[in-house]
Amino acid sequence: MKRYLLLFFAVLVVGLTSAQEKGYTLKANISYAPAGADAYRQERCQLDIYVPNGKRDFVTVLWFHGGGLTGGQREIPAYLKEQGIAVIGVGYRLSPHVKVEEIIQDAALAVKWAFQHIEQYGGNPKKIVLSGHSAGGYLNLMLALNKRYLSEVGLDADDLMAAVPFSAQCITHFTARAEQGIDVNQPIVDALAPLYWVRKSPVPILLITGDRDLEMVGRYEENAYLARMLKIVGHPQIKLLELDGYDHGMVYPALPLLVKEMTRLEKTK
Numbered sequence: 058m059k060r061y062l063l064l065f066f067a068v069l070v071v072g073l074t075s076a077q078e079k080g081y082t083l084k085a086n087i088s089y090a091p092a093g094a095d096a097y098r099q100e101r102c103q104l105d106i107y108v109p110n111g112k113r114d115f116v117t118v119l120w121f122h123g124g125g126l127t128g129g130q131r132e133i134p135a136y137l138k139e140q141g142i143a144v145i146g147v148g149y150r151l152s153p154h155v156k157v158e159e160i161i162q163d164a165a166l167a168v169k170w171a172f173q174h175i176e177q178y179g180g181n182p183k184k185i186v187l188s189g190h191s192a193g194g195y196l197n198l199m200l201a202l203n204k205r206y207l208s209e210v211g212l213d214a215d216d217l218m219a220a221v222p223f224s225a226q227c228i229t230h231f232t233a234r235a236e237q238g239i240d241v242n243q244p245i246v247d248a249l250a251p252l253y254w255v256r257k258s259p260v261p262i263l264l265i266t267g268d269r270d271l272e273m274v275g276r277y278e279e280n281a282y283l284a285r286m287l288k289i290v291g292h293p294q295i296k297l298l299e300l301d302g303y304d305h306g307m308v309y310p311a312l313p314l315l316v317k318e319m320t321r322l323e324k325t326k
Contacts, residue, residue: 121193194222
């Protein structure tokens with residue numbers, strides 16, 4: 058009987074260990090603010106990380122929330138859970154407390170945190186993907202195309218695995234235009250526009266938008282123009298997907314496409 062009891066407990070321990078290894082861990086409220094940051098920056102510059110247990114060399118998605126750069130909270134989309142990947146939900150400062158330029162710099166620091174720490178969780182810093190919706194997608198593109206922002210924090214934008222922005226603004230963001238007193242419907246392409254930084258980058262970019270007739274004003278067309286210009290300069294991996302029948306709130310149908318793209322890219326690594 059004693060031997061059977063020992064065997065039972067051994068099986069139970071193995072079963073529990075296996076369950077833990079197949080589970081996921083969420084660590085919240087991790088600061089990436091620089092030393093000496095003020096209270097507002099300390100409050101906003103935090104991230105949550107969701108990682109698979111007992112797995113290594115996995116892909117990590119940095120998810121930047123939407124909200125027009127004036128609102129929103131960090132989040133980890135439910136669909137991205139239990140996909141065998143890590144997800145980092147990033148918070149950042151907002152306008153009008155800070156300028157758009159400073160918001161992009163916050164996003165760069167969050168990416169730096171991921172590159173510096175993801176190996177501690179079992180991830181691979183060569184498999185970091187930027188994604189996010191609307192304003193979050195805009196931040197993705199500014200970091201991937203304008204190399205200055207990541208260079209300022211000691212990184213090379215070309216080391217990203219991919220950028221997959223959802224319904225991103227590709228002209229100058231309307232919040233950046235508002236800072237200059239420019240009307241929301243007046244299109245501008247200046248240094249705060251992803252289109253301004255078109256270049257032949259090795260980083261795969263998948264642009265996803267809603268239906269051109271249902272999206273926010275010009276959002277599909279902005280993405281289509283960016284995709285066209287990237288192709289013209291010889292970008293090797295640029296794709297544009299339009300989700301027929303979906304408006305600007307097209308996050309869910311786009312999330313499976315993000316997972317599919319990461320799976321495809323990981324097979325090439």
